């Protein structure tokens with residue numbers, strides 16, 4: 686039994702040409718979970734899976750590049766042909782419900798309570814990062830990252846000890862070292878250039894060097910580098926990462942599939 690990851694986006698804060706932002710589909714043959722739901726990623730999701738059949742969506746943090754496609758997803762679940770009674774569980778970080786109600790309020794009908802925008806499509810709950818989540822046969826554990834808002838990296842443990850790790854957005858490798866160990870596939874962001882001269886303690890994003898160090902600490906066989914600007918050539922990112930990680934290095938692209 687494999688644990689398969691499908692990249693649905695991979696852009697940084699806004700979509701690159703032909704590429705949406707953060708969203709990663711994880712499947713173990715039975716359970717299907719979406720990690721984040723950034724803008725312009727539903728169009729890729731729908732190529733790979735029946736969008737009505739996800740077991741859950743887990744959100745790392747409430748920045749727009751990680752949540753915005755929940756809006757069209759909501760419309761699809763309610764108004765898509767034959768979908769009237771579907772509700773997909775959406776697990777949010779602590780404080781996420783209030784943020785999502787504010788977002789829903791912008792689209793809710795006149796006089797409608799803000800929370801009611803999401804209710805027909807999603808069961809929104811906040812996870813307890815210390816307790817983690819069990820979704821089908823997948824176990825999801827969290828570690829708080831260093832970011833501009835509260836944000837959580839995720840480790841997904843599947844059947845037969847298959848494990849993958851998603852850094853979400855973080856300015857430092859350090860808070861993730863404990864959780865990443867043993868992950869076979871690491872998805873790590875590398876938004877900043879090497880030339881960024883901010884001290885690590887003040888960053889909200891990592892560099893390619895950091896992504897390589899994180900995958901190396903995990904002992905991973907594969908690193909998927911993500912949350913990238915298209916203006917920076919892939920081979921420049923790959924070269925820097927390869928100085929810090931000796932396993933397989935892939936650049937996140939929509940439709941890229943990797944087994945843990």
Ligand SMILES: [Zn+2]
Nearest residue numbers: 746748832854
């Ligand atoms: Zn962010």
Ligand SMILES: [Zn+2]
Nearest residue numbers: 697748750854
């Ligand atoms: Zn982001």
